[in-house]
Amino acid sequence: MSTEPIRDEQKFITSLYARLDDLRDRAEAAVGEALQTPGTGSAQSRLERDIMVAEQSGLLAAFNAGETGLCFGRLVFRDGRDHHIGRIGLREDDPRRTPLVVDWRAEVARPFYLATGHEPMGLTRRRHITTRGREVVSLHDEVLDLADRSRSGHEGRDADEVLLAALDAARTGRMHDIVQTIQAEQDAIIRTPHRGVLVVEGGPGTGKTAVALHRAAYLLYAHREQLAKRAVLIVGPNPAFLGYIGNVLPSLGETGVLLATPGELYPGVRATGADTPRAASVKGDVRMAAALAEAVRDRQQVPERGAPLVVPHEDGDLVIDWDMALEARHKARETALPHNLARPYFAFRILDALAAQLADRIGADPYGGPNFLGPDDIALLAKGIAANPDVHAAIDDLWPELTPEDLLAGYLAEPTHLPEEDAAAIRRDGGPWTPGDVPLLDEAAELLGHDDSAARAAQEAERQRQVQYAQGVLDVSFASRTYEFEDKEELDEDASEVLSAHDIIDAERFAERQEEVDHRTAAERAAADRTWAFGHIIVDEAQELSAMQWRLLMRRSPTRSMTLVGDPAQTGDPAGVGAWDAILAPYVEDRWQHVRLGVNYRTPAEIMAVAAAVRRADDPSFEPPGSVRSTGVEPWDRTVEDPVKEAADAVAAEAGAEGRLAVIAPAELLPDLVAALPDASYGPKPDLTRPVVLLDPRQAKGLEFDTVLVVDPDCIRAGAPHGTNDLYVALTRATQRLGIVRRA
Numbered sequence: 001m002s003t004e005p006i007r008d009e010q011k012f013i014t015s016l017y018a019r020l021d022d023l024r025d026r027a028e029a030a031v032g033e034a035l036q037t038p039g040t041g042s043a044q045s046r047l048e049r050d051i052m053v054a055e056q057s058g059l060l061a062a063f064n065a066g067e068t069g070l071c072f073g074r075l076v077f078r079d080g081r082d083h084h085i086g087r088i089g090l091r092e093d094d095p096r097r098t099p100l101v102v103d104w105r106a107e108v109a110r111p112f113y114l115a116t117g118h119e120p121m122g123l124t125r126r127r128h129i130t131t132r133g134r135e136v137v138s139l140h141d142e143v144l145d146l147a148d149r150s151r152s153g154h155e156g157r158d159a160d161e162v163l164l165a166a167l168d169a170a171r172t173g174r175m176h177d178i179v180q181t182i183q184a185e186q187d188a189i190i191r192t193p194h195r196g197v198l199v200v201e202g203g204p205g206t207g208k209t210a211v212a213l214h215r216a217a218y219l220l221y222a223h224r225e226q227l228a229k230r231a232v233l234i235v236g237p238n239p240a241f242l243g244y245i246g247n248v249l250p251s252l253g254e255t256g257v258l259l260a261t262p263g264e265l266y267p268g269v270r271a272t273g274a275d276t277p278r279a280a281s282v283k284g285d286v287r288m289a290a291a292l293a294e295a296v297r298d299r300q301q302v303p304e305r306g307a308p309l310v311v312p313h314e315d316g317d318l319v320i321d322w323d324m325a326l327e328a329r330h331k332a333r334e335t336a337l338p339h340n341l342a343r344p345y346f347a348f349r350i351l352d353a354l355a356a357q358l359a360d361r362i363g364a365d366p367y368g369g370p371n372f373l374g375p376d377d378i379a380l381l382a383k384g385i386a387a388n389p390d391v392h393a394a395i396d397d398l399w400p401e402l403t404p405e406d407l408l409a410g411y412l413a414e415p416t417h418l419p420e421e422d423a424a425a426i427r428r429d430g431g432p433w434t435p436g437d438v439p440l441l442d443e444a445a446e447l448l449g450h451d452d453s454a455a456r457a458a459q460e461a462e463r464q465r466q467v468q469y470a471q472g473v474l475d476v477s478f479a480s481r482t483y484e485f486e487d488k489e490e491l492d493e494d495a496s497e498v499l500s501a502h503d504i505i506d507a508e509r510f511a512e513r514q515e516e517v518d519h520r521t522a523a524e525r526a527a528a529d530r531t532w533a534f535g536h537i538i539v540d541e542a543q544e545l546s547a548m549q550w551r552l553l554m555r556r557s558p559t560r561s562m563t564l565v566g567d568p569a570q571t572g573d574p575a576g577v578g579a580w581d582a583i584l585a586p587y588v589e590d591r592w593q594h595v596r597l598g599v600n601y602r603t604p605a606e607i608m609a610v611a612a613a614v615r616r617a618d619d620p621s622f623e624p625p626g627s628v629r630s631t632g633v634e635p636w637d638r639t640v641e642d643p644v645k646e647a648a649d650a651v652a653a654e655a656g657a658e659g660r661l662a663v664i665a666p667a668e669l670l671p672d673l674v675a676a677l678p679d680a681s682y683g684p685k686p687d688l689t690r691p692v693v694l695l696d697p698r699q700a701k702g703l704e705f706d707t708v709l710v711v712d713p714d715c716i717r718a719g720a721p722h723g724t725n726d727l728y729v730a731l732t733r734a735t736q737r738l739g740i741v742r743r744a
């Protein structure tokens with residue numbers, strides 16, 4: 001094999017890293033210097049410093065991302081163009097800012113993923129460059145122009161060599177990016193326009209999660225202006241899963257993303273409790289929205305007929321009777337405002353009616369003539385009534401100001417507007433919030449509303465102030481703009497991919513951005529704000545979400561810019577909605593796009609055959625996605641008296657093998673397995689980087705391991721409403737070996 005091309009690429013890549021080091025040193029020095037500069041203390045100097053720190057920190061994150069696999073490809077075009085492709089784009093430090101390496105997301109990089117012998121897209125040659133650290137270890141060339149007779153000596157026999165090597169590699173317990181080997185069907189999804197709802201469906205291991213994460217990175221690149229400001233939300237099923245995928249976006253240089261489980265989407269509440277499957281299913285049902293709305297109406301009371309509220313007052317008792325309260329309630333409800341916002345309307349109506357009542361009593365002409373009191377007298381009476389705390393207490397009794405937490409805690413203690421068996425399933429007095437409560441709190445917050453007019457006025461005043469001095473800073477920022485990055489849009493001179501203050505055309509928008517750099521990132525602000533509207537939402541394992549969780553998520557995406565990925569055949573949550581049209585029809589009717597991924601990149605054919613047989617028992621027509629690999633290693637299947645001991649022995653036999661092993665067992669077997677496997681990591685957030693991990697089937701969702709032992713599959717299947725799906729998930733987690741231990 002010729003070493004010259006490797007030497008040439010090595011030379012190039014060494015120079016690329018030198019450039020990266022230089023840029024990183026400069027960014028680090030700039031941040032360090034700015035943070036140490038005391039500044040003059042003026043708002044203007046603080047602002048300048050913050051802009052600088054934010055910009056340079058963003059660059060630093062991207063430079064650090066470039067450290068591993070900085071450049072992994074090269075495209076040689078028939079017209080003489082020759083581009084290296086990398087994780088980030090870099091330019092030469094010369095007056096022409098010559099591109100050194102092109103970001104994988106740029107349009108010019110697309111043939112790297114799409115070109116075929118049939119459709120070469122102008123390429124003569126595509127090269128995959130594999131590096132270890134900063135060293136080039138191999139090249140893999142594909143000749144796409146049959147007229148090109150030149151040979152490098154690195155032409156591969158198998159076009160999928162690089163992909164298969166990636167799929168065969170031992171797992172580390174952390175998901176890795178796939179920028180080097182994105183497949184054409186995946187590339188099309190990653191680059192689909194971001195407006196509207198895109199549903200990506202595919203069986204286990206078809207790359208749904210990988211595609212979703214790369215799509216987030218792509219969208220942030222292509223629409224940085226819009227999306228960095230509003231942040232991208234990625235919702236995943238559990239904390240272990242979020243830990244598993246957590247490195248992918250930083251490795252692509254992206255940090256403006258909020259990762260959360262559905263239970264973390266109500267700011268200020270940590271859902272540490274757990275629901276029974278039955279309670280989860282009741283709480284997830286859309287009927288809860290109507291039940292809570294009724295529960296709020298129940299808190300808008302009127303006195304019993306014939307039993308009015310009597311409030312002592314200095315000018316005589318005040319009487320709030322059925323008629324008066326009913327009229328006030330009707331008027332308040334007519335506003336169609338949420339409960340707390342409609343409350344002042346109720347209160348004013350009652351105060352007015354009481355003033356009229358008192359005026360009638362005091363100023364009435366015993367002979368039926370007009371009231372003796374003039375408008376000023378009546379106003380005075382009204383003032384006295386409005387100042388009476390007992391009147392307010394009475395109004396509070398009838399129409400109390402409520403917090404979502406109070407309302408829901410009260411509701412759960414005595415659930416109403418539900419059939420008794422459902423009410424019994426969720427009845428709870430006290431205790432921690434559960435993930436199923438989170439969308440109910442959000443629903444309650446919507447129904448109650450929050451009177452934040454004072455806070456909003458203060459915010460607007462602050463924004464105006466920022467707009468004023470932001471105007472002056474735009475020029476400063478323009479003078480110090482960064483040029484190092486390659487440009488997007490076909491290397492167009494004016495379209496720098498890194499957002500700088502000078503890219504923002506007016507001071508008003510600049511000030512908005514400044515709010516972010518001033519204090520927290522957009523993702524942090526979004527996490528703390530229940531009413532935040534995200535630029536884009538990605539939901540992984542979307543089939544698991546309940547109708548109530550969808551209501552919450554849709555509120556966070558008023559523009560309905562969403563990517564939903566999932567597989568209805570893997571639904572495990574008893575409240576999971578499963579079918580896409582049922583999920584989406586209430587929000588977008590049929591205006592959503594549906595795409596499928598059909599190739600399984602994870603599970604070898606031998607293992608997939610076993611998993612598919614489980615599903616076929618229920619559904620003979622079931623067709624799993626085709627596996628891209630087969631390993632020749634058949635799964636083993638043993639039936640024993642003591643499955644725990646058998647599992648422990650099997651784990652011991654695997655000790656020392658490369659990669660990660662997971663034991664997946666029904667929740668009730670976990671305590672015994674913990675005792676038998678003292679080195680295994682387990683619990684609500686197991687450490688997936690450890691050699692052996694112990695999980696229940698629901699925790700295994702979305703994860704993968706080199707070796708998987710499934711213990712007591714019959715119990716997994718029988719133990720939950722979607723037990724077959726749980727077992728299917730468990731059986732499809734292995735990249736190399738599967739063992740099944742059955743109870744005799």
Ligand SMILES: Nc1ncnc2c1ncn2[C@@H]1O[C@H](COP(=O)(O)OP(=O)(O)OP(=O)(O)O)[C@@H](O)[C@H]1O
Nearest residue numbers: 178181182183204205206207208209210601602702
């Ligand atoms: N183009 C690709 N190149 C390299 N690896 C890939 C590619 N596509 C997918 N993979 C790998 O295949 C495995 C499965 O991908 P992923 O976890 O995204 O699948 P999934 O569809 O979300 O699976 P599940 O529904 O079972 O959770 C991962 O290791 C992923 O990195």
